Each structure stands twice: as structure tokens, then as C-alpha cells.
Amino acid sequence: MIFKTFIKRLFPRSFDNEIYNLTPKDLIIRKSSNHGGFKFGLSLLIIIFLFAIFGPIIFDVSPYEQDLTKRLLPPVWKEGGTWEYIFGTDGNGRDYFARILYGTRISLTIGFGAACVGMIIGVTLGVCAGYFGGWVDQVVSYLLTCQLALPGLLLAMTIVFLIGPSITVVIFVIGATHWAFFLVVSRSATQKIKNLDYVTAARAIGASKFQIIIRDIIPNTFSQIIVIFTLEVGIAILNEASLSFLGVGIQPPTPSWGLLIAEGKEAIFFQPWLIILPGIALFTLVVSINMMGDGLRDITDPNSKVSEE
Amino acid sequence: MSDLLNIQNLEISFQSNNKNLKTVENFSINLNEKESLGIVGESGSGKTLSMLALTRLLPKQASVSSGSIIFQNRNLDELDNKNFYKEISGKKISMIFQEPMTALNPVHTIGKQLLETYLYHNNVSVEKGIERALEILDAVKLPKYKQRMDQYPHQLSGGQRQRVMIALALINNPSLLIADEPTTALDVTVQKEIIQLISDLRETIGMALIFISHDLGVVSQISDNVVVMKNGEIVEKGKTLKVLEKPNHPYTQGLLDCLFKLEDEQKKNQIKDTPIIKVKEISKSYKLPAKIFKKPEIIYAVKKVSFDVNFGETIAIVGESGSGKSTVAKIINGLINKDEGKVEIKGQNIEDIEISDRAKIIQPVFQDPYSTLNPIHTIGYIVSRPLTINENKSESEVKEEVIKILRLVGLSEEYYNRFPNQLSGGQRQRVAIARAIILKPQILICDEPTSALDVTIQSQILDLLNDLKTKLNITIILISHDISVVKYFSDRIIVMYNGEIIEMGNTNNVINIPKDKYTKRLMSSVFSLKKNDIKFT
Numbered sequence: 001m002i003f004k005t006f007i008k009r010l011f012p013r014s015f016d017n018e019i020y021n022l023t024p025k026d027l028i029i030r031k032s033s034n035h036g037g038f039k040f041g042l043s044l045l046i047i048i049f050l051f052a053i054f055g056p057i058i059f060d061v062s063p064y065e066q067d068l069t070k071r072l073l074p075p076v077w078k079e080g081g082t083w084e085y086i087f088g089t090d091g092n093g094r095d096y097f098a099r100i101l102y103g104t105r106i107s108l109t110i111g112f113g114a115a116c117v118g119m120i121i122g123v124t125l126g127v128c129a130g131y132f133g134g135w136v137d138q139v140v141s142y143l144l145t146c147q148l149a150l151p152g153l154l155l156a157m158t159i160v161f162l163i164g165p166s167i168t169v170v171i172f173v174i175g176a177t178h179w180a181f182f183l184v185v186s187r188s189a190t191q192k193i194k195n196l197d198y199v200t201a202a203r204a205i206g207a208s209k210f211q212i213i214i215r216d217i218i219p220n221t222f223s224q225i226i227v228i229f230t231l232e233v234g235i236a237i238l239n240e241a242s243l244s245f246l247g248v249g250i251q252p253p254t255p256s257w258g259l260l261i262a263e264g265k266e267a268i269f270f271q272p273w274l275i276i277l278p279g280i281a282l283f284t285l286v287v288s289i290n291m292m293g294d295g296l297r298d299i300t301d302p303n304s305k306v307s308e309e
Numbered sequence: 310m311s312d313l314l315n316i317q318n319l320e321i322s323f324q325s326n327n328k329n330l331k332t333v334e335n336f337s338i339n340l341n342e343k344e345s346l347g348i349v350g351e352s353g354s355g356k357t358l359s360m361l362a363l364t365r366l367l368p369k370q371a372s373v374s375s376g377s378i379i380f381q382n383r384n385l386d387e388l389d390n391k392n393f394y395k396e397i398s399g400k401k402i403s404m405i406f407q408e409p410m411t412a413l414n415p416v417h418t419i420g421k422q423l424l425e426t427y428l429y430h431n432n433v434s435v436e437k438g439i440e441r442a443l444e445i446l447d448a449v450k451l452p453k454y455k456q457r458m459d460q461y462p463h464q465l466s467g468g469q470r471q472r473v474m475i476a477l478a479l480i481n482n483p484s485l486l487i488a489d490e491p492t493t494a495l496d497v498t499v500q501k502e503i504i505q506l507i508s509d510l511r512e513t514i515g516m517a518l519i520f521i522s523h524d525l526g527v528v529s530q531i532s533d534n535v536v537v538m539k540n541g542e543i544v545e546k547g548k549t550l551k552v553l554e555k556p557n558h559p560y561t562q563g564l565l566d567c568l569f570k571l572e573d574e575q576k577k578n579q580i581k582d583t584p585i586i587k588v589k590e591i592s593k594s595y596k597l598p599a600k601i602f603k604k605p606e607i608i609y610a611v612k613k614v615s616f617d618v619n620f621g622e623t624i625a626i627v628g629e630s631g632s633g634k635s636t637v638a639k640i641i642n643g644l645i646n647k648d649e650g651k652v653e654i655k656g657q658n659i660e661d662i663e664i665s666d667r668a669k670i671i672q673p674v675f676q677d678p679y680s681t682l683n684p685i686h687t688i689g690y691i692v693s694r695p696l697t698i699n700e701n702k703s704e705s706e707v708k709e710e711v712i713k714i715l716r717l718v719g720l721s722e723e724y725y726n727r728f729p730n731q732l733s734g735g736q737r738q739r740v741a742i743a744r745a746i747i748l749k750p751q752i753l754i755c756d757e758p759t760s761a762l763d764v765t766i767q768s769q770i771l772d773l774l775n776d777l778k779t780k781l782n783i784t785i786i787l788i789s790h791d792i793s794v795v796k797y798f799s800d801r802i803i804v805m806y807n808g809e810i811i812e813m814g815n816t817n818n819v820i821n822i823p824k825d826k827y828t829k830r831l832m833s834s835v836f837s838l839k840k841n842d843i844k845f846t
Contacts, residue, residue: 027730044518197675201744203644205695206668219685 038295122182
């Protein structure tokens, strides 16, 4: 309800009563304000973003500062926990809340960064394959087959191991191994769009291939790409966690969630919150992104039955 | 005769935006046994919706808000869904839909689909069912009907599929058949056969028929009574001949005028004797993918087609779908490469003309108003794009010109910032025409520019094209399957069949004295409703 009034204030035009007068943007705004899953996912994601940006500024505790006298303190709701260390401390006496807060930044950076890299690779290849067809399509399809045949995580591990781990490397490696969905979706969308009359009309008025791809084709595949994008963000975040857990992703002492889980695994029976807390954080983030992605799919699909109430 | 169906004050509303949109109001019809009723109206007039309400196939958001339906003295409102589907739908009332390509399930054989329908409603053995299925396939005059039982829908042509659809609808001997634009998606020559078939079967089986169509000409052939609908309301009903002869409502009058206007003479362009386009023996073929041990099959879309088009002339290419008429148009426009032959425009080979120059000489207008405009751009952008690509003009000059052209095609300035989804089909087609003429081309290729539009809109767009033709002195190549449009609009006709030109000549000659066998069939298949036809009673 609050969400809706907020959106209505922002875009008053979208809620004019005549559907006939709505631009495509207005329609999407109207639909999205009626999609429960999308609203929930988006709100959660915004909250997580706010935490990532402002959390470390407001909660001014270093995630790296060790205090070996205060090792493995329990979180506040456990016996012996104090408000000074809300989530307790880890094996080196670092504040766990601060570490998880910083981890949010890393997860979001890597998730969105890697998905962007994957999108650029996948969409470029996909649109070219779909538009030009012929041998371009065959080469790209061959690349796709190779990509799908390789075990992604193993490949990423090898590359990170060879180049040496850093956030940038992890982003590019995960991105470079996750473009298959983008390719498949943009290729088939392009094949459909290039046969539509408005593309033929654009050719007839003398538009170049590049102009057609940029102006006519890519903007129309956007609604499908954005859905894949959100899903890939979730996958990339999980991938980063896996890599870090296995020791070839983010290196200690940087607080990545996957690394926190890896470090906590020795204490799983005695201090389970060391694993459970970053686990919950990871779960919440990925669920919120996936719910938003699902919602986006419903909203951007012209045949969807999201009520326009 | 007793009443078969009596619908009183039917009202259908759509749930949208927290309010009820009434789409059909005060819909009352009365149908006797063995009577045939035509429902005429434009798309969105609620003609299909009211029949879907009768068969309980309404889309989810729509619901019947009031009214009663009495069928064979039973109030259908009292039946629950289960009994309705078991006793009425598919057994007493059957429906044929518009699109034969999607109405049959592609993974099941024809026989299986027929049997399913029959056995669901009749408690008989499979052998009896097969017997009945063969009988009905024979009745709908499906060629080689005995082999069809094991075939899949994709092995049949559009007309044959529609015959199977009719067989499916009739297998249980219904007392009422509802045909929802059953011929709109078919070729003209097939259209006539299907309508003849429905009309014959109605007499032999002795059922009542409700025939929904946008085409008054077709309805006048098949129905005793006619109902004219507009914006969800019945504006006129009565005996078909009476309504046609003496329409009471201005809307019906308008529909008839649109039909009759096509008979009137129109202003002709000054035609010079020099050809602007010379087409010499062009061919285009497609290779089917090679099979093992077989040579790849070659299919000719266009085979050695030659003709000239003179300055200022309007030439029409007619033929059924798959006859290669659109391919010819695209080759002339330079949008498809040909295999052989030569296309000269103003004495220059089409391949040798720079693309930007070509754009200023020749422009296309397409059939489907929904795919012809890019949905993410504004109308202003769409219409101005030819200018920004081909000419160096300042932004304000471009905008001025776009608004001028929009006015010329009958759209006001306020459409400049709108998006295509905010426009109706006719308005979109106007925008498409504006985009085509903004570079002031000398040739316009119109590929079925009106066939996706309603009758009244169709005549408006034809008027517009006609107007532009004389104002800007444009040469037009019109591609159409609608003989009445062609007759109204063109100076010469080219008839194509299977990629070849089989007849070419002056419009009146070809229509009145067709020489070729196929042309004769094509011309006789037109349900032309002429002023003179009605004057008898």
C-alpha cells in the first residue's frame, strides 16, 4: 500500500484512468506496482543496498581489527552475548556484524559486475548470431556448445588460480563463464524481431545494419535480457561464495560471505552462528533478486496476466 | 417453428482497473430451428464475445453480469459447468474458429481428435466412432478422406484444416453451429468453397447457424437474418435483404457505403507512357535443406516474372498466399536479392542505386499495423527517422516537416509524442504511410495495406492513399487478394499463381473477361455485394 502511493506520487501519469493513453513505460510502472513478488523482492533489495552503502558508515567498526582476547563471542541473543558485538566475534576476535556488512558490498559488486560482463559478451554474440545468421550463427553456436560443455566452476577455479585472485579477476572470470543464457535469449529474440515489418521498413529507409541493431533490435530484446540479468546476478553471487569457500575467490582477510562460511566451518558444532548468519544473508539476497527477476518476467511479458488493478 | 435459442439482455463486463467495463450490453437475439443468423461488426464490437459467453469460453477477466440464455427451452444459467460441457457444448452447440492453423492439436492425428470428440459425448464402441468419423470427413468433402485419419494437421492445407474443424464441430450432429469468421484466414478461392460447404451442410443436417463476420458481403450470402453490432450493442437487426436494402441505423448505412464506394469511379493519375520500373525475367528460389541420398529440393518463389510499370500508374498484383506476390514486391524494393533477372528503376539497375537514393525513390507500406511500427519509439521519432538518416536538416526543420506529413495523412500534432500502442490499427497504418511518404518517393509499394483493418477503416485508408496518389503523383504497386479493392484502386492487374504471372491487363478487362482458368476462379470467388443485387425482393 505504501509502495503504491509512493509510486503513484512519483509517476502520476501512469495511473490516469484511460489505459489507452499510457506509454509503454507507464504500463510497466502500473503493472509493477501490482505485482506482489516484484514489490517484495525490490524492497528487500533496496534495503540490502542501503545497508551495503550506508551500513559501514553508520556502524563504524572495522571488520579487520582483531582482539584476540574476545575470540568467538556469541551473538547478543545467546547466553553471554553483549550488545557491543551484536553478531558476536569470529575466531580472530573480529566483529562479525561488521564483517557481514562489508560482505554485502562485495557480494553486490561481484554479483552485478559479473552479470554485466556476462551480459555484454552474451548479448553481443547473440544479437550478431541472430541478425546475421549463416556462418556467424554457426560459429557462435559452436562457441555456445563449447561453453556449455565446460564445467563452469572448475574452469573459474583454474583461471583464478592461474591469474591470481582479486575482486576484479573474480568478476571477470565469473562473467566470462556465464553468458550462455544471455546468448540463447538474445539470439532467439533477434531472430524473431529481424523479420518484423518495422525492421524491413528501417532497411527500406536506408538505415544501416548497425543502426538497426542499436535502435530497433536491442531495445526490443531488453525486456527479456533484464530478466536473465537478475537471475544471473543471483547465480554470480552464489558462484563467488562457492569460489571463496573453496579458497580461490576472495582472499582473507577480506570479508566475503563465502569466505566467512569457509572460515566458520571448523566451528560448525560449537559456534554454528558463524555459518548460519552469513548463510542467511546470502539466502536473503539471492531470494530477493530472484523474486524481483520473476516479477520482471511477468511485468515485461505482454501476455502476462498481472491484473491492472 | 419453435425457438431454438433465446438470449435476453446479455451483458458482459470486463474486470479492469477496479471497475467494470461493459463490453456487451443489451444483447438479445432469438433464433429459430434451422435458421441462420449473421452477426456483423468491426473488431471490438463484441460479436465474438457474446458467442463465447454462450459457449462458456469467455476469457478469465470477462464475465456475464446479467441476462438469460435459453436453449431448447432450458435455461443454461442453471446448468453447472460439468453438465454444460457434457450435455451442451460440443454436442448441441459447436463452434468453428477463425484460425485453422492453431485450432487443431498438432501432436495428435486427425482421426484421434475426431474420435475423442465423438466418444466423449457418445457411449459407443471405437469401431462405430471410426465409422462416424469417416462419414463426417466425407460429408465435409475432404479430398482422400480415408487416408486422412492417420495424418497430422501439418500435413493438411489451411482449407483442408478448416474442413476438419467443421467435421469436428459437426460430428455430434449439433443443433446449433457457431462459425466465428471461419474464412477470414483463408485464401479467397478457398473461402468460397468453405462458405458453400457450411451452407450446404446446414441444409442437409438441418441445424441452425450463427455466422460471425466483418464482411457484409459474405454474411448476405449465407444468412436469413442479420444483426449489426457496434461498440457492444446491437444497432440493427432484421431480415438480411431488408437490412441491406433499407438500413435504419447510420452505422449500417456507413458499412454499406464503404462497400458500395468501391464500385464508384475514382480520380485517375496522369499516366505517362514511359516505364518507371522495368522488371525483366526475375526469379527467386529457395533451397530446402538437403536430405541424405537426395538432391536438395529447390522451390521457386518467383519464376521468370517480367512487367513494366509506367509513371503515375497504379498496378495491382493479385494472387493467393504463396503465389510470390510479396516476394516480387520486396525484390523491386531491393529488400531481397534475386537469383536472376533485372530490375530497372528509372533506367538504373536496382543494385547500382545507393541505398539512400533508393530510399528517396521507392518505399514500402506493410500489411500488419501491429508490427510495422517499433513499439519503443514515439511516432515523431518513427516518422522523422527517414529524414535524419538521409538528409541533413536541423531538428526544428525535421519536426516541422514531420508534423506537416502527419497532418497530410490525417493525424494531428498531438500524436507526435505518442507511442504506437496508444494508436488504433488505422492510425498506425496512417503513421506507416507517413513514414513512407516523408522522403517524397515516386513509387510506393503497398503490401496488403488494408487487409488487417476493419471495413470502415479500410475505406478511409484507401481514400487516403488515393488522395496522396493524385496529390504527390505517386506510382503505386498494390499487392492484394481483395478484388474489390483492386478494382477500385488500380489501372492494371497482374495475376500471379505459383510464382508466375498468368494474366496481365487492364483492370476492367481482367475482372470482366478473365482468360486464364485460375483468374476465372479467382474472380468468381468474390462475394461482391452490388447495389443492383439488392433491388429485387
